[in-house]
Amino acid sequence: MRKAIGFGLALVACAVFVSGCATTVNTVENADKEGVRQMVRDKRVVSDRTLENRIALVGINQTQTDVGFLRIQLEMYNLKRTVQHFFYTVEWFDADGMRVETATGGWTEQQILPRESLFLTLTAPSARAKDFVVKMVEDPR
Secondary structure (H helix, E strand, O other), rough: OHHHHHHHHHHHHHHHHHHHHHHOOOOOOOOOOHHHHHHOOHHHEEOOHHHOOOOOEEEEEEEEEEOOOOEEEEEEEOOOOOEEEEEEEEEEEEEOOOEEEEEEEEOOOEOOOOOOEEEEEOOOOOOOOOOOEEEEEOOOO
């Protein structure tokens, strides 16, 4: 049993090493970061099974605008070596859990490049919105 676990771990480490060497990207980043992320513990993102195997949700950052509107930022990562197309929509809720109606609704199309991260920044339509649910599907039809 231990040999099987050790072999499995070695296989995973090898796969990570090989996939890490497959692409080279130069990244420049501020060494003295001033911003502090306020990551949301409860990930309120609903996705269909197809996307779950293609796009990983890395995290959700939550803050408020200067005028008190809720703002969220989803960080996603494309697990595949091909461009992934998907649609998303956000439902906003007030402090009592009631849905906040929005003038703009419906699905928004988005794509994420192979093995790349994508940041979606979404702002609530009113200061009444205190919570959210993000829905992602491959095709809403």
